[in-house]
Amino acid sequence: MDDCLFCRIVAGEIPSRQVYADDTAIAFLDINPWHVGHSLVIPRRHVADLTSDATALTEIAPAISATASLLIDRLGADGLNLLSSTGATAGQEVFHFHVHLVPRYAHRPGLRELMVREPGIDLDRVYAQLIQQD
Numbered sequence: 355m356d357d358c359l360f361c362r363i364v365a366g367e368i369p370s371r372q373v374y375a376d377d378t379a380i381a382f383l384d385i386n387p388w389h390v391g392h393s394l395v396i397p398r399r400h401v402a403d404l405t406s407d408a409t410a411l412t413e414i415a416p417a418i419s420a421t422a423s424l425l426i427d428r429l430g431a432d433g434l435n436l437l438s439s440t441g442a443t444a445g446q447e448v449f450h451f452h453v454h455l456v457p458r459y460a461h462r463p464g465l466r467e468l469m470v471r472e473p474g475i476d477l478d479r480v481y482a483q484l485i486q487q488d
């Protein structure tokens with residue numbers, strides 16, 4: 355995809371601070387980080403989002419795991435959050451599938467939660483919608 359930012363990063367046409375690479379995935383520092391070491395793990399091939407390809411997540415799983423270990427070992431992170439957004443409503447801005455790895459530090463907790471919980475959701479109704487037979 356010529357007009358895809360992350361495909362161009364994979365191709366080396368746009369510079370990135372790459373911290374991990376294997377045959378199917380790369381990881382690089384997010385240009386506008388939530389916390390120190392915030393990285394993005396992406397498949398080398400163009401996949402728009404989580405739902406557009408059944409194997410994309412599996413394909414980058416080893417890269418996610420390796421990059422998470424790197425962030426904890428090298429940066430001394432005390433934990434991390436893993437997040438992936440699908441669709442503009444969910445906050446997706448770059449439509450090449452990616453997983454955010456966000457290191458968290460005990461001395462600098464930042465926001466305790468990345469998302470705000472919504473009170474009053476009818477769990478039984480949601481559950482019925484999810485398990486109903488068509």
Ligand code: AMP
Nearest residue numbers: 370383384385386387439445446447448
């Ligand atoms: P999302 O909102 O989930 O689609 O995340 C896209 C992420 O890409 C954002 O966190 C941006 O800061 C990041 N980003 C955008 N352009 C670049 C770039 N050239 N290099 C590294 N990260 C980028």
Ligand code: ZN
Nearest residue numbers: 358361400450
């Ligand atoms: Zn792409």
